Amino acid sequence: MSSSGVDLIDRLLMKLRVRDDISAEEEAALRGVLGEVQTFPADHTFVRPRQHLNVSTLLLEGLMCRFKDLSEGQRQITEIHVPGDFADLHSFTLKYLDHGLMTLTPCKFAFSEHEKLKKLTAEYPHLARMLWFSTNLDAAIHREWEVSLGRRTALERTAHLFCELQVRLGTVGLASEREYALAITQLELAECLGLTSVHVNRVLKELRERKLVEFRSSKVQIFDLPELRRLAEFDPAYLYLDKQPR
Amino acid sequence: MSSSGVDLIDRLLMKLRVRDDISAEEEAALRGVLGEVQTFPADHTFVRPRQHLNVSTLLLEGLMCRFKDLSEGQRQITEIHVPGDFADLHSFTLKYLDHGLMTLTPCKFAFSEHEKLKKLTAEYPHLARMLWFSTNLDAAIHREWEVSLGRRTALERTAHLFCELQVRLGTVGLASEREYALAITQLELAECLGLTSVHVNRVLKELRERKLVEFRSSKVQIFDLPELRRLAEFDPAYLYLDKQPR
DNA sequence: CGCTGCTTTGAAGCCCTTCAAACCAGGTGG
DNA sequence: CCACCTGGTTTGAAGGGCTTCAAAGCAGCG
Structure with a gap:
C-alpha cells in the first residue's frame, strides 16, 4: 500500500471489475507480473515509434498519451491514458509501436515484462480475455475519436472529450460528476481534438459562457453534465461499463 | 476449395502468415472453428450497435465497414474491412458492439462461434495472441485514421486511404501496385474521410489531374504510387507487415 | 426508354486556421 | 521582493478549405 492508501494495481482492478469479476487467484497472478514502481516527469517521451518493446506499462498515477507526428510538426494525440490503463499493452502482440507514448503530467508506472505476460495469459485464459478486452476498449475509444474528428464540430468534440474523461476517471475514482x-x-x-490551440481557446470560452463546463488551472469543472452530454451526443456505451462474463 | 481456387481461410492465413508462422496444427484448429459460408448482398447492415453477439465474422469475399451514426443523419465509417479480416472479432471480448457493421459490396463470410473461439484460444495460446494481434491491428488502423481526420487535408487524407487499401488488399492478393x-x-x-461527397468528388478530380490515382467505375488505378505515398505521408509501419514471433 | 442513384459542377457562405500581438501567471535571480 | 523571463492563454483581423445548396449530367437497369 502506498501512503495514499491506493495499492499498485487497485485502479487496474477497479477498471476491470467494472466489466467482469476477477478472482483472488487472478488478482494475485496479475500482481505477480508487475515490476517496481517508477516515476517520470511531465512531457517525457518514453516510447518512440518503431521502438521494440519487451515490457508493457501500467499507468498508476498521472496522465499519458499516445501520439503521432507528421512531417510539418503537426501532432495528433490518439488517446489519453488515465490511471489503471495499461498504456501500451498492445505492444505485447505488436512487438513495437507505430506511435509515440509520452507523459502529460508527472507519472508513476509499473512495468510488466512480455515474457511474464505470455506465461500469465497462457495459464489464465480468462485473464487473457480481460487484457484482450482492455486493448479492445482502447480501440473503441479510437473509434469514438474518429467520429469526433470526422463529424463533430469543434464545440461538440471538445464537450465530448470532457464527457469521456469524466467517465473514465470516474471509473477509477478520480472524478466526480462535478469536477476532475x-x-x-x-x-x-488541441492536439487531441484536431484543432489549433487558438480555436480551442475560443471553444473553451463558449463552453464557459454557456455555463456547461470550465477548463481552468488544471481542472475541469462541470456545471451542467446532462446538457454537456446532450451537446456532445455523448453515449457511454462505447466504454463498455457493464459487467459481462468475458 | 471454392471454384476460384481460394479456400475458406486462405486469405486469413495469408494475412496472419505475413506477421508470424502458423503451424499446420494451428491452421487445422482455426479451420475447425469456422461455420458454413454465407452470402449477403451489398448495403446490408447485419450488426447493429448494442446488439449482443455470440459469433464473429470472417470476411471471405467483398468489402465491409464499421460505422457510427449521429443524430443528424451523419455517418462516420471507422474502418473498411477486406477479405481475410475478422470483421468483428473484437465482439469476442466486448460481447456487443458500440458501432454498426455493414456490407459495402456483396459479401461472403463464415461465422465463428464465440464458444469455439474460447476453447481454441485457451488451448492454443499462440493462436490467441495472433487473433489478439489482429484486433490490435484494427486499432492501429483506427489510430492512423484519427491522424488523417485530425491533421491531414482532404487531398492527403484521400490519397492516404488509397495507399492503405492498396497495401491491405495486396497482402491478401487482391491488389497490384497499379490497381485494385x-x-x-x-x-x-466521404463517410470514411469525414468529408462531404461533393468535396470528395473535387478531390478525386484533383488526384486524377495530378496523374496520381484515378477512382472510377469501381476501380482504383494508381499512376504514381511513390508520389501518391509522398503526398499522403504514407508509412506502412502501422500495418505491421513484418514477421515477428508473437 | 425512362427511372433511379451516383457523379459532377457552380456559387455563396461559414467554420476554423493563420498571423500577430497583448496579456497573464509562475518561477528565478539580482 | 520586485524585475524579469518564459510558457501558456486570450483576443483581433484576414483568409482559406470545406460545406451547403442547387441543379445538371450520366450510367446502369428494368
Whole structure:
C-alpha cells in the first residue's frame, strides 16, 4: 500500500471489475507480473515509434498519451491514458509501436515484462480475455475519436472529450460528476481534438459562457453534465461499463 | 476449395502468415472453428450497435465497414474491412458492439462461434495472441485514421486511404501496385474521410489531374504510387507487415 | 426508354486556421 | 521582493478549405 492508501494495481482492478469479476487467484497472478514502481516527469517521451518493446506499462498515477507526428510538426494525440490503463499493452502482440507514448503530467508506472505476460495469459485464459478486452476498449475509444474528428464540430468534440474523461476517471475514482483534475495545456487539448490551440481557446470560452463546463488551472469543472452530454451526443456505451462474463 | 481456387481461410492465413508462422496444427484448429459460408448482398447492415453477439465474422469475399451514426443523419465509417479480416472479432471480448457493421459490396463470410473461439484460444495460446494481434491491428488502423481526420487535408487524407487499401488488399492478393477493385460510392468514401461527397468528388478530380490515382467505375488505378505515398505521408509501419514471433 | 442513384459542377457562405500581438501567471535571480 | 523571463492563454483581423445548396449530367437497369 502506498501512503495514499491506493495499492499498485487497485485502479487496474477497479477498471476491470467494472466489466467482469476477477478472482483472488487472478488478482494475485496479475500482481505477480508487475515490476517496481517508477516515476517520470511531465512531457517525457518514453516510447518512440518503431521502438521494440519487451515490457508493457501500467499507468498508476498521472496522465499519458499516445501520439503521432507528421512531417510539418503537426501532432495528433490518439488517446489519453488515465490511471489503471495499461498504456501500451498492445505492444505485447505488436512487438513495437507505430506511435509515440509520452507523459502529460508527472507519472508513476509499473512495468510488466512480455515474457511474464505470455506465461500469465497462457495459464489464465480468462485473464487473457480481460487484457484482450482492455486493448479492445482502447480501440473503441479510437473509434469514438474518429467520429469526433470526422463529424463533430469543434464545440461538440471538445464537450465530448470532457464527457469521456469524466467517465473514465470516474471509473477509477478520480472524478466526480462535478469536477476532475486535468493538468494539460490547451495546445495538448488541441492536439487531441484536431484543432489549433487558438480555436480551442475560443471553444473553451463558449463552453464557459454557456455555463456547461470550465477548463481552468488544471481542472475541469462541470456545471451542467446532462446538457454537456446532450451537446456532445455523448453515449457511454462505447466504454463498455457493464459487467459481462468475458 | 471454392471454384476460384481460394479456400475458406486462405486469405486469413495469408494475412496472419505475413506477421508470424502458423503451424499446420494451428491452421487445422482455426479451420475447425469456422461455420458454413454465407452470402449477403451489398448495403446490408447485419450488426447493429448494442446488439449482443455470440459469433464473429470472417470476411471471405467483398468489402465491409464499421460505422457510427449521429443524430443528424451523419455517418462516420471507422474502418473498411477486406477479405481475410475478422470483421468483428473484437465482439469476442466486448460481447456487443458500440458501432454498426455493414456490407459495402456483396459479401461472403463464415461465422465463428464465440464458444469455439474460447476453447481454441485457451488451448492454443499462440493462436490467441495472433487473433489478439489482429484486433490490435484494427486499432492501429483506427489510430492512423484519427491522424488523417485530425491533421491531414482532404487531398492527403484521400490519397492516404488509397495507399492503405492498396497495401491491405495486396497482402491478401487482391491488389497490384497499379490497381485494385473498390466497388464503393463517393458518398461512402466521404463517410470514411469525414468529408462531404461533393468535396470528395473535387478531390478525386484533383488526384486524377495530378496523374496520381484515378477512382472510377469501381476501380482504383494508381499512376504514381511513390508520389501518391509522398503526398499522403504514407508509412506502412502501422500495418505491421513484418514477421515477428508473437 | 425512362427511372433511379451516383457523379459532377457552380456559387455563396461559414467554420476554423493563420498571423500577430497583448496579456497573464509562475518561477528565478539580482 | 520586485524585475524579469518564459510558457501558456486570450483576443483581433484576414483568409482559406470545406460545406451547403442547387441543379445538371450520366450510367446502369428494368
